[in-house]
Every structure is written in structure tokens, then in C-alpha cells.
Amino acid sequence: MLGVFLIVVDAERARSLGERVLGRYGASAAEARLQADLLLEADLRGRRSHGLQRLSVLTARLECGVLVAGAVPRLEWKAGSFLAVDGGDGFGVVAVRAAIEQLVLRAADTGVAAAGIRRGGHIGMLAPHLEEICGKGLVGFIMTTSEALVHPTGGRTALLGTNPIGICVPADPEPFVLDMSTAAISAGEILARGQSGEALPPGRCVDSHGNPTTDPELARAGAISPFGGSKGYGLSLAVELLVALMSATALGTDVVGTLDTDSRATKGDLVIVLDPDAVGQVATVAAISSYLDTIRAAPRAAGIDRILIPGDRMRAERARSLRDGIRYPSALWDSLLALDDNRSAGADD
Amino acid sequence: MLGVFLIVVDAERARSLGERVLGRYGASAAEARLQADLLLEADLRGRRSHGLQRLSVLTARLECGVLVAGAVPRLEWKAGSFLAVDGGDGFGVVAVRAAIEQLVLRAADTGVAAAGIRRGGHIGMLAPHLEEICGKGLVGFIMTTSEALVHPTGGRTALLGTNPIGICVPADPEPFVLDMSTAAISAGEILARGQSGEALPPGRCVDSHGNPTTDPELARAGAISPFGGSKGYGLSLAVELLVALMSATALGTDVVGTLDTDSRATKGDLVIVLDPDAVGQVATVAAISSYLDTIRAAPRAAGIDRILIPGDRMRAERARSLRDGIRYPSALWDSLLALDDNRSAGADD
Numbered sequence: 001m002l003g004v005f006l007i008v009v010d011a012e013r014a015r016s017l018g019e020r021v022l023g024r025y026g027a028s029a030a031e032a033r034l035q036a037d038l039l040l041e042a043d044l045r046g047r048r049s050h051g052l053q054r055l056s057v058l059t060a061r062l063e064c065g066v067l068v069a070g071a072v073p074r075l076e077w078k079a080g081s082f083l084a085v086d087g088g089d090g091f092g093v094v095a096v097r098a099a100i101e102q103l104v105l106r107a108a109d110t111g112v113a114a115a116g117i118r119r120g121g122h123i124g125m126l127a128p129h130l131e132e133i134c135g136k137g138l139v140g141f142i143m144t145t146s147e148a149l150v151h152p153t154g155g156r157t158a159l160l161g162t163n164p165i166g167i168c169v170p171a172d173p174e175p176f177v178l179d180m181s182t183a184a185i186s187a188g189e190i191l192a193r194g195q196s197g198e199a200l201p202p203g204r205c206v207d208s209h210g211n212p213t214t215d216p217e218l219a220r221a222g223a224i225s226p227f228g229g230s231k232g233y234g235l236s237l238a239v240e241l242l243v244a245l246m247s248a249t250a251l252g253t254d255v256v257g258t259l260d261t262d263s264r265a266t267k268g269d270l271v272i273v274l275d276p277d278a279v280g281q282v283a284t285v286a287a288i289s290s291y292l293d294t295i296r297a298a299p300r301a302a303g304i305d306r307i308l309i310p311g312d313r314m315r316a317e318r319a320r321s322l323r324d325g326i327r328y329p330s331a332l333w334d335s336l337l338a339l340d341d342n343r344s345a346g347a348d349d
Numbered sequence: 350m351l352g353v354f355l356i357v358v359d360a361e362r363a364r365s366l367g368e369r370v371l372g373r374y375g376a377s378a379a380e381a382r383l384q385a386d387l388l389l390e391a392d393l394r395g396r397r398s399h400g401l402q403r404l405s406v407l408t409a410r411l412e413c414g415v416l417v418a419g420a421v422p423r424l425e426w427k428a429g430s431f432l433a434v435d436g437g438d439g440f441g442v443v444a445v446r447a448a449i450e451q452l453v454l455r456a457a458d459t460g461v462a463a464a465g466i467r468r469g470g471h472i473g474m475l476a477p478h479l480e481e482i483c484g485k486g487l488v489g490f491i492m493t494t495s496e497a498l499v500h501p502t503g504g505r506t507a508l509l510g511t512n513p514i515g516i517c518v519p520a521d522p523e524p525f526v527l528d529m530s531t532a533a534i535s536a537g538e539i540l541a542r543g544q545s546g547e548a549l550p551p552g553r554c555v556d557s558h559g560n561p562t563t564d565p566e567l568a569r570a571g572a573i574s575p576f577g578g579s580k581g582y583g584l585s586l587a588v589e590l591l592v593a594l595m596s597a598t599a600l601g602t603d604v605v606g607t608l609d610t611d612s613r614a615t616k617g618d619l620v621i622v623l624d625p626d627a628v629g630q631v632a633t634v635a636a637i638s639s640y641l642d643t644i645r646a647a648p649r650a651a652g653i654d655r656i657l658i659p660g661d662r663m664r665a666e667r668a669r670s671l672r673d674g675i676r677y678p679s680a681l682w683d684s685l686l687a688l689d690d691n692r693s694a695g696a697d698d
Contacts, residue, residue, distance in 0.1 A: 082460025111431025228577020
């Protein structure tokens with residue numbers, strides 16, 4: 001691997017840079033804070049593909065007018081427990097948090113509530129949204145579509161998004177938080193390995209003929225494989241269909257507007273919130289916490305240090321980043337500083 | 350592989366044998382019909398582990414009194430969109446169909462409705478239940494827990510069920526129906542390969558030390574792996590927690606009563622139904638059907654004959670079985686006939 005110079009940045013400094021840049025490009029104070037917080041959370045947890053590096057796409061989208069600063073999401077209860085959300089081409093995080101705020105209130109009344117979100121933009125890492133739901137003692141599901149990068153099993157062209165699934169369940173002291181893409185590898189990882197000259201792990205991508213490849217360049221001309229073979233393909237496709245149907249958004253190659261800088265977002269999100277109190281047996285949260293601890297302490301295979309529960313690694317990484325700072329490749333950090341400076345200079349023209 | 354003698358049985362003959370056996374062991378006419386139909390559907394679709402071979406466990410459970418013939422499920426709307434179901438230790442299929450009947454009606458009103466089912470028994474193959482939901486034009490999710498057979502990633506003991514996930518989405522002419530276990534292989538397949546002397550496919554199981562094994566005997570002393578590595582583990586665990594919490598049922602090794610013949614069932618089910626009409630854009634079903642056809646017709650990798658949509662293979666197998674009959678290992682078929690005869694003789698005692 002070629003050397004990458006890293007710079008260590010204090011979390012608050014990274015957050016305020018993100019907030020300032022978004023503000024310079026027209027985001028309101030509230031939008032800039034929500035979006036910068038979300039990007040920072042990804043960097044704190046080591047999920048850099050969803051971190052501040054997305055500022056360059058977000059600001060280009062703001063400049064192009066396909067991401068609309070100041071858009072106010074329109075929320076409409078189409079039925080007693082179903083909320084239709086039109087994000088008005090604004091920030092995805094604004095739309096999804098507005099939806100969650102309503103769903104949490106409604107689910108406490110009806111036991112379950114769901115929202116379909118369209119014209120809402122990229123909602124970034126799912127875990128922080130899920131934690132909003134779990135923080136209220138509720139169960140959450142989030143599914144979201146994205147640009148077609150993944151081939152169906154047996155195919156060789158990209159027809160499915162990386163379609164992440166997020167699920168949270170309350171537990172003590174920390175909730176269970178699953179936040180996973182249904183793709184075998186991220187596009188960002190392929191790009192990074194291509195730049196550093198590293199091969200891909202086997203079984204993650206196919207070339208343009210549909211043959212498995214570990215060459216990042218051949219993979220970029222081919223497609224990403226779904227995780228977990230035909231079962232993962234089935235889940236990825238289920239997310240694609242469920243989200244499109246329940247949010248009236250696009251399918252397959254018609255999904256645009258999260259990676260590019262000149263198309264309005266046609267992806268969608270589906271959020272489902274369930275209230276365990278409706279079951280009338282709240283003691284189960286204690287049983288869940290105890291069960292998770294049993295798994296953590298279970299007999300391990302040779303060479304395994306720890307058995308993890310989804311969310312454990314993220315939380316540990318977050319604590320480390322808050323204590324020691326976030327490590328950014330210096331080229332990335334410089335580009336973020338430039339985004340701040342350029343716009344600052346441009347504003348004086 | 351050792352030879353297995355097969356006998357070809359007409360679907361109606363298999364169904365009526367199942368119905369008659371269940372009746373002899375005390376099931377009401379309605380219970381026997383529903384349960385026999387469900388077992389038959391699995392055999393028709395080539396999922397023999399969920400087919401008539403389960404009659405031996407069901408009848409033993411009836412004899413032992415841990416499965417209660419004639420139990421009437423108690424359904425209670427705990428909140429506007431949340432239904433708590435107590436199956437009263439009756440047939441799982443009776444409880445889940447009663448729940449679905451209510452959920453479909455409620456979701457048409459509230460947009461989304463969910464049910465947690467306890468004391469409901471094994472609900473068998475999920476696809477036929479999902480088709481009940483899709484047949485009404487609705488979207489369905491079913492998750493269900495089962496005996497701990499699967500190890501957590503990094504572990505070597507069974508702490509998770511095979512925890513299947515079912516998702517259906519309406520489409521023309523046939524719905525999308527995903528019905529998959531979150532385990533890498535079924536316990537039935539391990540048993541069958543052990544009997545026939547075949548090795549397991551790699552990566553499906555670990556031995557008692559946590560090392561991957563393809564030896565069925567070593568696998569039975571170890572545990573089944575989750576499908577798809579740590580992501581599949583995360584999903585399997587999510588199903589375990591969601592179901593237990595929303596149905597007030599057991600977790601991990603406390604789940605019993607679907608494989609054994611002397612314990613009341615402590616597993617649970619979670620069913621969620623969503624109404625696409627609530628979105629107000631029903632034309633999307635046509636878009637979904639067209640998208641699925643695009644995937645079926647997409648460029649294929651070398652050596653691939655067809656790209657399949659979940660549900661396609663099952664439907665083809667079902668049509669073939671209805672036309673040509675169902676192939677049962679003759680030893681299995683003989684044991685089913687004996688179950689019928691023995692009880693018939695016993696009834697005269």
C-alpha cells in the first residue's frame with residue numbers, strides 16, 4: 001500500500017468546519033448543524049465514506065440547485081399510521097429526522113407507524129437516525145435506496161443499489177444497532193484500493209463479463225456483488241422494491257442524485273417504528289440486554305479476541321475518536337479546508 | 350451419494366394423507382386442512398424440510414399434549430395498529446393466518462399494522478403466508494425465531510435460531526416472495542448429507558472448536574454458521590431480538606418446541622403488513638413488475654442460464670410437482686403411511 005499522510009483533527013474542529021462550509025454554500029444554521037453532525041458521526045465511527053468527505057458532493061449539489069437549501073419537508077398522514085414525506089429536494093437528514101420525530105409520537109399511540117420519504121436526498125449513515133428512535137425506547141427499521149452499483153446473482157451489470165438496512169432494538173446500557181449495506185463492498189473502498197494499488201478481497205466484485213475479480217479497475221468496469229450470495233441479493237432486491245413502492249420513488253438505474261452533482265435525488269427511504277410497550281411486557285428489554293451479554297461472553301473460536309454485537313465496534317471507535325481525534329488523510333483534510341477558503345474568497349467577489 | 354428410492358405421489362393424495370393423519374391425532378377438520386395444505390405447499394416447492402416429513406413431530410407433539418388441538422388463538426389489539434396474539438399452544442399456522450386476516454383489514458385502514466405472536470407453534474414455510482398478504486395487494490414482512498442452531502460470528506456454540514425472514518411485495522403477474530433462513534445451511538440438509546455420506550459445502554458450519562468444517566458429524570457437534578458472514582449474523586440477531594421483544598417470547602437457547610416433541614413452543618413471530626395504497630401512487634406496482642422483468646432479462650455472467658427473482662424457482666418447482674407429482678424418498682413415504690395405519694389400528698384398541 002502506498003503511504004497516506006494522516007492528520008489528526010479534534011472532533012469539534014471537524015464539526016465546525018463542516019457546519020461553516022455548508023453555511024457558506026447556503027444551508028441554514030439548522031440544516032448546517034444537522035448535516036455536519038451526521039457527517040461527523042460517520043467520521044467518529046470510522047465510516048469515512050459517509051463522513052465530511054461528502055461535503056464536496058453536497059456543496060456542488062447546492063451550487064447546482066439540485067439540493068435546495070431551506071426546503072421544508074411536507075409531512076402528511078395518509079392513513080392513521082402511515083406518513084408520506086416529501087423532502088422538497090432538501091437535505092435528506094432534515095427529512096428523515098422530521099419523519100422520525102412524528103413516527104415516534106405516533107407509534108407510542110398506535111404501536112407501529114411507518115413513513116415513506118421521497119425527494120429527501122441522501123440520509124447518510126443510518127446508525128445516528130436509529131439511535132434517535134432507540135433513545136425513545138422504540139424499535140426502528142430504516143431502508144434506503146441508492147444508485148445502481150450491484151449486480152443481481154448470475155448477472156454482470158449493476159441494477160440494484162447498495163440498499164442499506166438499519167435495525168435498532170433498545171437494550172441496556174447501549175442499544176443494538178445494525179447498520180449495514182447489502183453490497184459486499186462499498187464503492188468508496190474500491191476507489192481507495194484502486195488509488196493505493198491494493199487488491200480487493202475475493203468475492204466482492206465481478207468484471208464486465210461477470211467473472212469474479214479482485215482488480216479494482218476491472219471491478220469499476222463491472223459491478224459490486226451483493227453480500228452473502230443469492231440470499232443477500234434477495235434482501236437487496238427486497239429493499240429496492242419495498243422502498244420504491246412505499247415512497248413512490250425510482251427503481252434500479254433510475255435512482256440518481258446521491259453520488260452525482262447535477263440530478264435531483266430520486267431515491268427513497270422507508271422508516272418503520274414499533275413500540276415495545278404495546279406488547280405489554282416491557283421486562284423483555286432486560287432479557288435482551290442479558291442475552292446480548294451472553295453472546296459477548298460466549299466460547300470463542302481459536303484466534304478470536306472478542307465476540308461483537310452490531311454497534312459495539314462503532315461505539316468503541318467513536319469513543320477513541322472523541323478522545324484522540326479523528327485521523328483524516330491530509331489530502332482530504334486539505335480539500336475540506338480549500339472548500340472553506342474558496343467559498344470564503346468567492347463570497348467577496 | 351448412496352442411492353435413495355423415490356416414490357412419486359400425486360399432490361392430492363399427499364394432501365389427504367396429511368389431513369387424515371392430523372385428524373387421527375385429534376386435529377379439527379379446519380386445523381388438519383390448514384396444516385396439511387401448508388406442509389404440502391412446502392413439498393410442492395421442493396422444500397422437503399418443511400413438508401409432510403414434519404408430521405412425525407407434529408403428531409408426537411399432539412400426543413404429548415404440548416401441541417393443543419382445538420386451541421383458539423386469542424387476538425387483542427393492544428394499540429390501533431398493533432395486535433398481540435396468544436396462540437394457546439395450538440397450531441402455528443392457525444395463529445399466523447388468524448393474525449394475517451386481521452392485519453390485512455387493519456392495514457387497509459391505518460396504512461401499516463403489526464402482530465406479535467406467542468404460544469403459536471411452528472409456522473412452517475413462510476412463502477404461503479406471504480402470498481396470503483400479497484394476494485390482497487399488500488406488502489408483508491414475517492420474521493420468526495427457532496431453536497438455537499447458529500453461532501455468532503467469532504463464536505463456536507449455537508446461540509441463535511435459524512431465524513428466517515420473509516418479505517413479499519405485490520407484482521404482476523406474480524408477487525416478489527423472499528423466504529430465506531438467516532443460517533448458511535439447514536439442519537435437515539446436514540442430517541441428509543450425513544446419512545448419504547456427502548460432505549457439506551464449505552463455509553456453512555463450524556466444529557466444536559469453531560473451525561470451519563465440511564464434515565456433517567463434526568458440524569452436528571459444532572454449530573451452523575450464519576449466512577453472509579458478519580452481516581448475516583447481524584441480521585439473524587436482529588430477527589432474534591425483534592421477534593422476542595415484540596411477541597414477548599424467548600431468546601437464544603430458551604427457544605424450544607419446534608424440533609422436540611415434549612416442550613411447549615416458546616418461539617415467536619412478528620408480522621408486519623403495509624398498504625401501498627396509503628402512499629397514493631399505486632402505479633408503482635406496474636413499475637416494479639417491469640423492473641423485475643428487466644432484471645430477469647439482464648446480461649448474464651458466463652455459464653448462467655437464467656437470472657432469477659426470489660420466488661421464481663419455487664413457482665416453477667410447484668408447477669412441475671402439480672403436473673408430475675411429488676417425489677418422496679420411499680422410506681419417508683412409508684413412515685407417513687405407517688403414521689396413518691398405526692393410529693388407525695390404535696384407535697380400535
